[in-house]
Amino acid sequence: MGRSTLTAVESLAARPEPLAAPIPHRRVLLKLSGEALMGDDAYGINRETIEAMVGEIASVVELGVELAIVIGGGNIFRGMAGGATGMDRATADYMGMLATVMNSLALQDALRQKGVVARVQSALKIEQVVEPYIRPKALRYLEEGKVVIFAAGTGNPFFTTDTAAALRGAEMGVEVVLKATKVDGVYTADPMKDPGATRYQRISFDEAIGRNLKVMDATAFALCRDQKLPIRVFSIFKEGALLRAVRGEDEGTLVHV
Numbered sequence: 149m150g151r152s153t154l155t156a157v158e159s160l161a162a163r164p165e166p167l168a169a170p171i172p173h174r175r176v177l178l179k180l181s182g183e184a185l186m187g188d189d190a191y192g193i194n195r196e197t198i199e200a201m202v203g204e205i206a207s208v209v210e211l212g213v214e215l216a217i218v219i220g221g222g223n224i225f226r227g228m229a230g231g232a233t234g235m236d237r238a239t240a241d242y243m244g245m246l247a248t249v250m251n252s253l254a255l256q257d258a259l260r261q262k263g264v265v266a267r268v269q270s271a272l273k274i275e276q277v278v279e280p281y282i283r284p285k286a287l288r289y290l291e292e293g294k295v296v297i298f299a300a301g302t303g304n305p306f307f308t309t310d311t312a313a314a315l316r317g318a319e320m321g322v323e324v325v326l327k328a329t330k331v332d333g334v335y336t337a338d339p340m341k342d343p344g345a346t347r348y349q350r351i352s353f354d355e356a357i358g359r360n361l362k363v364m365d366a367t368a369f370a371l372c373r374d375q376k377l378p379i380r381v382f383s384i385f386k387e388g389a390l391l392r393a394v395r396g397e398d399e400g401t402l403v404h405v
């Protein structure tokens with residue numbers, strides 16, 4: 149038996165007994181902001197930010213929660229910025245999707261170093277580098293206790309990784325989409341621009357869409373609303389926030405049907 153198979157089996161065997169307090173979520177999708185992974189750096193992945201996140205992911209996996217991840221690419225390339233400089237928007241968006249593949253591979257490796265088994269599946273075919281997205285295979289990995297990282301967004305230009313998170317979340321049948329981003333929830337206005345903005349504890353999809361709150365794009369909101377898939381928005385920088393979100397505790401903002 150190959151070493152990688154053993155590791156997967158070992159990690160399954162090492163799953164702890166269910167805790168006395170039941171965990172409300174058995175399968176979740178985590179959306180990690182590419183841009184937030186920069187931390188204070190000018191571009192790329194900040195070592196401390198990714199290490200902190202990987203530590204939190206490891207503790208979620210230890211709980212026995214099945215975890216799928218969609219990672220952004222804004223720390224390397226953002227299609228809109230390319231478009232603004234006169235580049236063809238679709239070409240710029242494909243570059244953005246390739247950036248998410250790089251982030252996914254970096255995250256997979258950071259997880260490996262922490263002893264967490266992860267598989268990357270890409271919406272774009274780059275078979276020498278990463279396996280393609282195959283839904284039943286992804287479901288199988290999750291059932292085996294492996295983390296699945298979905299790379300290349302939806303595989304289509306003019307979309308975002310938030311929409312990819314909603315799409316893959318719905319396909320994987322997760323109970324919640326957890327959006328880890330730069331801000332600690334959904335505010336009445338963009339808190340980066342309006343210091344008077346206040347945070348919602350809970351907000352309905354209809355209200356978030358109606359008020360045009362930009363923390364997530366409208367396509368992602370609409371897809372989650374139609375699929376009755378709640379989203380919890382929380383800070384990527386806050387220690388313990390992911391674990392609290394997975395436990396269904398009051399963290400950030402819950403966007404609900």
Ligand SMILES: Nc1ncnc2c1ncn2[C@@H]1O[C@H](COP(=O)(O)OP(=O)(O)O)[C@@H](O)[C@H]1O
Nearest residue numbers: 181183329330333334335337338340361362363
């Ligand atoms: N109403 C709002 N509440 C919270 N954040 C908002 C709101 N409107 C705009 N934002 C902005 O949305 C950003 C998160 O969206 P985005 O940049 O797409 O995140 P990500 O990189 O995580 O996909 C926040 O950094 C914040 O500045």
Ligand SMILES: O=c1ccn([C@@H]2O[C@H](COP(=O)(O)OP(=O)(O)O)[C@@H](O)[C@H]2O)c(=O)[nH]1
Nearest residue numbers: 182183220221222227241244301302308309
């Ligand atoms: O389905 C997708 C997902 C992403 N992108 C491109 O990839 C970039 C990076 O993704 P995103 O901006 O969502 O990342 P994040 O905000 O999390 O850093 C986007 O700007 C788009 O250009 C795309 O074209 N289609």
